[in-house]
Each structure stands twice: as C-alpha cells, then as structure tokens.
Amino acid sequence: MNSEVKQTRPDGPLVSVLIPAYNSGNWIEETLESVLAQTYPHIEIIVVDDGSTDNTLEIARQYEARGVRVYTQPNSGASAARNHAFRNSRGRYIQYLDADDLLAPDKIEQQMRRFAELGYPQNILISGRFAFFANQPGDHESENIPLYKDFPNPLGWIDIAWNQGYYITIHGWLTPRALVEIAGPWNETLSVNDDGEFFGRVVLVSSAVYYCDNARVYYRKVAGSLSKTVSKSALDSTLQTAALYEKHLLAKEDTPQTRTICANVYMRILHFHYPEHYPYLLPVEETVKRLGGATIKLMGNKRVRFMEQWIGWKKTRRLILFLQKNKLNPRAILKILGIHLRDNKNKYV
16 A cells, blocks of 8 residues: 555545534534544534524534534434435535544544545445543443444345344444435434434445444443433334334345344344333234244343243243342342253353
8 A cells, every 4th residue: 555545635525524413512512623623624514403402502603613514403303403414515425423422533534545545436335433431532442343344245234233233333434425315314203223224224225334443433321312212202213213124125135134134123122122012012023923033032141042042032031120120140040940050161151
C-alpha cells in the first residue's frame, strides 16, 4: 500500500453526519464536539430536533456559527428525524449518529481511507468497532464480536447477526448514499429495532460488508433507554421488525438456510418474552414451524443447555426466572431435582 493511498485525499467525498435529537440537552454538546473534532475535513453536520421539550434545540443552535445546520420538526420519532436530515444532506457518504453517542476523532477518516483504497465504491458498507460507556469513552472495554471482519458476501453478515443476535451500532457504520437510496428510508412506524431493520435492508442491497478496526465509536448506556422497553407497543414493534426481516431476506434468497435464520429471529423473541406475553406470541410459534424450525437454544451456560435438553426450553425459561426472582443457587435446585454435578470437568457444569 503506497503512501498516497494511506493518506486521506484532500479532495475526498463529502460525508454527511446526521443527528436526530430529542431531549438530549445533557449530551448533545459532547456529541457535536466529537464530530467537529473529526480529522477528516470534508463533512457536513445536520441536527434535526425532534420536538424536544428541554434545551436541546437551544444548545444545537449555538453550533450554527461553527457550520452545523439545525432543523426542527414536531415530535415524530428518531427515524423520521433521520429521514428529515437525509433529505437535507448532500454527502456522498452518510454517517448516522445519535445525540448521546460519540465518535473517536479519526473514525470517519479511517473508514474513508478504506473507501479510498477500494476506489470509493458506492455498493459496499464499512463498519467499525464500538464500545459501551457510562461516563467517559473507554470506561468499558470493547468486546470482540464475530461481525468484526470482512464479509465479501453480505449474507454471511446476515447469517451471523440475525442467527446469533449480534449487531453494529448505528454510528459504527459509514454508508454510501447510493445504498441508502436503494434500500429506502428509515421505517417510521417502528419504535424498537428500527436500526436493525434499516441496516438489515442496507446490508442486503450491498455487494459486500467490510470492517475497519481502527474506526472507533462509543455507545452511551442510558438508564431507561428505549432498547430496554418491554411494553406491548415495544413487543408489537419487535414482531413487526421480525416480519420485515423475513420479508427482506427471503426476497433476496429463499433457501432452507435463510428460512432457518428467520425462524431463529422469531425464536429469540419467544425466548425473551416467554412466559409473560406467551398467549400473544402463539402465532410466532406457528411461524417458526412454517419456516422449518429454529436451531438456537436459550442463552446461558452449560447448565442451561442441559436443562433445556432435559425438560424443554419453556420449563427451563420458567426455572431461570424463578431462580432470578428468588436469588437461588442453581446448583441447589439441580440437587433438589436429583441432578448431581460432579466437578468442573463434567460437561454439564
């Protein structure tokens, strides 16, 4: 690799950083500073205030003097705000960023270097590494996940992400504008996993998914965030997303393998919401059967695997919830049931 390729070209394509903001007054200043500190020079920054009732809009407008463009809309949700921002953007590449998350200073530059090496293609995606944080970037270690590699076939990325439940955060991606236009806008009817549905579509219309390990982002963990919501409306959105996953993937390739991927998406929902919402989820079980059955097991250690094999996933799930509620030792319960675990070399320990 020669030195000319290693250095980001001074006439590189414009990157649009699109930031939806709702009641983000505590964080948006830090978020905007992380964008303004980017070492890649050719960026535009667009904030869409989604009807905030705090000082988010006031803070964002203080950055207009530094080139940030600020728009407002009645409260319509983050997806609508992202679509609003995209319509007003000009960049050849799109950087989505939530108003409480952060970019490392060279995040965009690192990914644009890889795009430059490839000749600035418009049909591939490039992802990066993310780490959770509570107060300061770096206060939590970044975990390695199976998605941190190149996927010449996008279905390989889908296979791992949807089968195993892994994901790339919204701001971990750098996306060609052309792929967004082909995939279509964010789905404004979804309240949960709208990012998974959107980037699933984008991956499926791409030619490849590449990974840039030096492109780092930080994902703030906020108490009471929407992703932890388990209300009826959130469950409806989750089920709608699963149905869209099935629709998009089987339209791309309808095989026993892709049907199993879809079945596993539905099965993961059953695992998570059983038994609280089970009567409502009975049609999901039928969908899993229609798709040929799922292959995933309950999340947990080898004891969980053994119990699921012995008494089935539903009884195992109830037992796990019982143990958690009563703060009981699982080994004690297994002994009561007459299952004696020998030592750490036993395959069921």
